[in-house]
Amino acid sequence: MDKKKIISELNRHKKLPHLDFRLKQDTEDFTDTLFYTLFDSNTPVAVNLELLEKKFNDLLDMACWELERPNNELWDEYVSHLPEILEKLNLDAEAILNCDPASLSLQEIYMAYPGFYAIAIYRLAHELYVQGVPLIPRLMTEYAHRQTGVDINPGAKIGKSFFIDHATGVVIGETAIIHDNVKIYQGVTLGALYVAKNLEKTKRHPTIKSNVTIYANATILGGDTVVGENSIIGGNAWITSSVPPNSTVYHTPEIKIKTTPNV
Structure with a gap:
């Protein structure tokens, strides 16, 4: 076996040498932190928003794309929409509770319903999609897809009180x-x-x-x-x-x- 030749051939066939899979992993971490910030009662919102801003800037830097607006403007615009997104998600959870006879509490829906989780990550990713942030929104929804079996493209437009039952x-x-x-x-x-x-x-x-x-x-x-x-x-x-x-x-x-x- 000519190890040097194999390494050389592998490097030659790497058509995307800038492909950094840390972007995928860090996007998943960002998504988890964002979800907990909105829903977990033990997660401090003020502290986590600062942490999320740093994670967001790191993601954009890693993505290596030129954006029309500076990172801080993108983040500020995104954060300004989070209360509206959370309000919509609470309506989604209430719709599930009101429609599904098997649902026993809102807590069960937030923590145990894959359909709600998929909708939540979609809504959080959609706003980044609207702002023109590349790839990161798709990585977020694909992360939810892998966990729930629900594949919602972040570009879709979804109104209020949306209910996905069973989800898969x-x-x-x-x-x-x-x-x-x-x-x-x-x-x-x-x-x-x-x-x-x-x-x-x-x-x-x-x-x-x-x-x-x-x-x-x-x-x-x-x-x-x-x-x-x-x-x-x-x-x-x-x-x-x-x-x-x-x-x-x-x-x-x-x-x-x-x-x-x-x-």
Whole structure:
């Protein structure tokens, strides 16, 4: 074995020599600290905001991108939105408590519901996405994806009182728009009708209007697809065109039961 040659070849094939995986690890640490700052009663807010600012500046420095605004302006703008984000998250938790008969307390929702955690990290990442911060918002939501099985792109727009039940397998694309009081269940996909790089700047994912319920494993695709207010989308439905308000859409499988006679 020619060890020097192997090392040389590995270095030559490293097409992104500036790829620093500390950025990923430190983003996850930043995300945990941010979550605890907002929700943990034993975590001092004032102290942690200073700590978070340092972590945030370190992340931006590590990312090595030129941003239009200085780090401190980005952070100040972000912090100014945290009370509003927390208010929305409290509404999300209340929506879960009010909708899920299995939920026994708000404490249980904040600490044990993967859907709430995924929504929380999405909302915290979305504001950074809006400010034009590169990569870090996606690393935050991917961290939540890995822990919960819920993949929400930070670019999606989600209204108030959002409820994801059971959570696992949910996918919400970058240009999806979800209005207020929407409930979705496990396995739901809000995706693109087809994938092509030249669609990067176009709306590719559906719009879900207020008071819609989408049951397990339903798939709704396309940027022009709108699900109207107060509609119910049944489990396993496959939708690629708009649904009028106050509609019920359901998939009817053919189920056959054959019983073996007693021997």
